Amino acid sequence: MNGADPLLDLAGVEVHFPPRQRGGSVAKAVDGVDLQVRRGEVLALVGESGCGKTTLARAVLGLQPVTAGEIRFGGRPVDRTRAGLRALRRQAQLVFQDPTGSLNPRQTIYEIVAEGPRIHRLPDEQLLVTDALARCGLRPPERFVLRYPHELSGGQRQRVVIAGAMVMSPELLVADEPVSSLDASVRGEILRLLLELVHTQDVTVLVVTHDLGLAWNIADRIAVMYLGRIVEVGPAAEILEAPQHPYTRALLSVVPEAHRMDQEILIGEAPDPTRIPRGCRFNPRCPMLRSGRAEELGVASACQADDVALQPTDHDRAVACHAVHAAASPAAS
Amino acid sequence: MTGSAVLSVRDLHVTYHGSSGAVPAVRGVSLDVHEGETVGVAGESGCGKSTVAMALLRLLPAGTRTDGEILLDGEDVLAMRAGRLRAVRWAGASIVFQGAQHALNPVQRIGDQITEALRVHNIKGTKAGSLLELVGLPTRRADAYPHELSGGQKQRVMIAMALACDPRLLIADEPTTALDVMVQAQVLALLERIQSERGLATIFITHDLSVLSYVADRLVVMYAGRVAEEGPAAAVLDDPQHPYTRALAGAFPTIGDSASRFAPAGLPGDPPDPAAVPPGCAFHPRCPVVIDACPLTDVELRPVGDGDRRAACLLVPTVAGTLS
Numbered sequence: 186m187n188g189a190d191p192l193l194d195l196a197g198v199e200v201h202f203p204p205r206q207r208g209g210s211v212a213k214a215v216d217g218v219d220l221q222v223r224r225g226e227v228l229a230l231v232g233e234s235g236c237g238k239t240t241l242a243r244a245v246l247g248l249q250p251v252t253a254g255e256i257r258f259g260g261r262p263v264d265r266t267r268a269g270l271r272a273l274r275r276q277a278q279l280v281f282q283d284p285t286g287s288l289n290p291r292q293t294i295y296e297i298v299a300e301g302p303r304i305h306r307l308p309d310e311q312l313l314v315t316d317a318l319a320r321c322g323l324r325p326p327e328r329f330v331l332r333y334p335h336e337l338s339g340g341q342r343q344r345v346v347i348a349g350a351m352v353m354s355p356e357l358l359v360a361d362e363p364v365s366s367l368d369a370s371v372r373g374e375i376l377r378l379l380l381e382l383v384h385t386q387d388v389t390v391l392v393v394t395h396d397l398g399l400a401w402n403i404a405d406r407i408a409v410m411y412l413g414r415i416v417e418v419g420p421a422a423e424i425l426e427a428p429q430h431p432y433t434r435a436l437l438s439v440v441p442e443a444h445r446m447d448q449e450i451l452i453g454e455a456p457d458p459t460r461i462p463r464g465c466r467f468n469p470r471c472p473m474l475r476s477g478r479a480e481e482l483g484v485a486s487a488c489q490a491d492d493v494a495l496q497p498t499d500h501d502r503a504v505a506c507h508a509v510h511a512a513a514s515p516a517a518s
Numbered sequence: 519m520t521g522s523a524v525l526s527v528r529d530l531h532v533t534y535h536g537s538s539g540a541v542p543a544v545r546g547v548s549l550d551v552h553e554g555e556t557v558g559v560a561g562e563s564g565c566g567k568s569t570v571a572m573a574l575l576r577l578l579p580a581g582t583r584t585d586g587e588i589l590l591d592g593e594d595v596l597a598m599r600a601g602r603l604r605a606v607r608w609a610g611a612s613i614v615f616q617g618a619q620h621a622l623n624p625v626q627r628i629g630d631q632i633t634e635a636l637r638v639h640n641i642k643g644t645k646a647g648s649l650l651e652l653v654g655l656p657t658r659r660a661d662a663y664p665h666e667l668s669g670g671q672k673q674r675v676m677i678a679m680a681l682a683c684d685p686r687l688l689i690a691d692e693p694t695t696a697l698d699v700m701v702q703a704q705v706l707a708l709l710e711r712i713q714s715e716r717g718l719a720t721i722f723i724t725h726d727l728s729v730l731s732y733v734a735d736r737l738v739v740m741y742a743g744r745v746a747e748e749g750p751a752a753a754v755l756d757d758p759q760h761p762y763t764r765a766l767a768g769a770f771p772t773i774g775d776s777a778s779r780f781a782p783a784g785l786p787g788d789p790p791d792p793a794a795v796p797p798g799c800a801f802h803p804r805c806p807v808v809i810d811a812c813p814l815t816d817v818e819l820r821p822v823g824d825g826d827r828r829a830a831c832l833l834v835p836t837v838a839g840t841l842s
Contacts, residue, residue: 233698338788339563368562369725369769370762370804373784380780395699398728401773402782425773439703440773441728450703 191221198254210459214240216413229404278350280360284342288334295330317352340371419502523550524719530586545743558734566743612680616692622664629660649678670701728770742800749827759829
């Protein structure tokens with residue numbers, strides 16, 4: 186893992202959507218994201234629905250134009266021309282969420298997996314397809330190539346989806362909720378496959394999920410997203426065992442998998458990207474502000490007035506929270 | 519739990535008759551739910567858990583064969599005449615479905631929809647507004663249309679409607695599955711509060727064992743239309759006896775447990791097709807500890823330890839076996 190040379194480097198990325206009606210507000214789905222994905226790691230981008238995580242993933246894949254900011258892939262800015270995006274889409278592949286909905290029921294497994302190589306006119310298509318199926322655990326591949334999606338089980342279908350991405354030998358896999366539609370007992374097998382691909386095929390994985398248990402299972406690092414921004418980032422085990430941002434803490438406290446914590450159920454309005462609060466965007470729901478802890482640290486007014494950026498805390502961790510920054514700096518003590 | 523069972527199900531069998539022949543979805547399920555108790559029913563797709571929920575109030579499609587005994591406060595649901603059944607639905611027992619949001623009429627105000635349910639069942643003295651307050655929504659939301667509410671709020675409205683006739687039993691079928699974690703936590707906390715206030719008996723059906731770990735008193739784990747294991751929820755989750763329960767519990771990692779870090783647990787294979795259930799123990803093709811007798815033996819639930827727990831696995835020593 187090399188921090189100096191990230192595979193993917195996002196700086197100040199914004200994706201804004203124009204209002205649907207005249208007089209409406211701009212939806213700031215992604216609103217200033219700085220994030221690096223390092224070569225060979227599994228980075229979990231976590232957050233609730235509507236936080237902008239899927240929009241950010243689409244921007245990374247070149248499926249969504251960015252309003253501002255820069256995305257660098259492999260050290261170079263992403264070329265947004267037709268040819269540039271075509272090259273990007275060969276190196277960065279998407280793994281779809283629902284294998285039943287994303288596979289064409291009238292195509293054989295062979296045709297499904299061969300689609301990428303055909304579009305990119307790669308030689309040795311047959312070899313690429315059987316090799317990708319085998320690498321994704323569909324062995325022997327000859328048993329699968331002529332079958333149709335409905336003849337396979339849910340777990341096998343998800344392997345086909347992953348094979349369709351791996352056939353391009355991508356550097357980056359973007360997996361959007363890769364196991365949320367699968368049965369619990371099958372989920373572990375697919376996560377194990379993703380880990381195996383990282384270890385044996387030199388692929389880097391950006392996994393978009395709301396599932397913190399999944400992050401515990403496979404992620405090296407975690408980035409927590411709230412209302413279009415990364416609010417906390419760092420090594421997965423440290424974030425899950427000792428979250429610093431009050432939002433991360435609340436999120437973890439309501440996950441049944443981590444019920445050793447006291448529950449901190451957030452109330453108040455659900456986040457709305459067309460109405461981003463002034464100051465820290467989490468302040469209307471922040472338990473630290475409500476409990477008076479922010480006041481004790483002397484940051485309550487800053488929370489409501491000043492925007493807050495990610496700042497390093499411990500080694501390799503960063504948090505965007507006035508209270509955490511104040512508690513960490515010697516001036517406050 | 520003390521007192522008699524609000525719901526008592528004995529040897530329930532449900533068989534669907536489709537174009538491809540008979541499909542035995544539920545193959546002999548027994549369970550009891552007492553007042554104030556939450557029984558969690560866990561299992562994966564096709565295990566028959568939702569079929570059980572629908573069978574309890576005879577909501578299955580016509581032509582489905584249901585055998586066994588379903589006693590609601592001692593009265594056999596399967597023997598009820600249509601009029602009595604109609605009264606029992608909602609007043610005796612009511613259901614909150616997954617994605618119940620879609621069950622709301624989009625062109626009718628929330629309050630009017632609740633009032634209609636009250637009127638149909640001749641409930642006097644209860645107002646829609648007070649039911650909304652019960653589920654933590656302001657009374658003025660009665661004027662709202664469904665599209666003006668969030669997913670969590672709509673699920674609260676569905677819970678309010680389910681409680682309108684003050685039922686004895688609440689059947690919750692994946693009530694939080696479509697919701698975000700924070701909203702899920704809000705809805706679960708609400709259900710817990712209402713249940714303890716009213717002493718409701720609750721059946722909570724879900725594929726998510728981690729949710730059941732904090733809502734359920736007792737746990738029933740289903741596989742291929744049968745009960746694989748049952749017992750007090752904490753005991754079953756902490757020390758599963760059936761290899762399927764072990765695998766299912768492992769699929770929901772405990773954050774902080776180093777054994778599951780970079781080691782996602784799963785099971786090879788997929789849940790069986792209800793139309794083609796493997797012979798003997800239905801779990802044997804996927805079982806990590808299968809023995810020669812498994813495909814040949816139709817294993818029954820047998821007591822584990824002091825008898826409050828039961829598991830259907832040949833590797834669980836029988837009481838008779840230890841005595842002889």
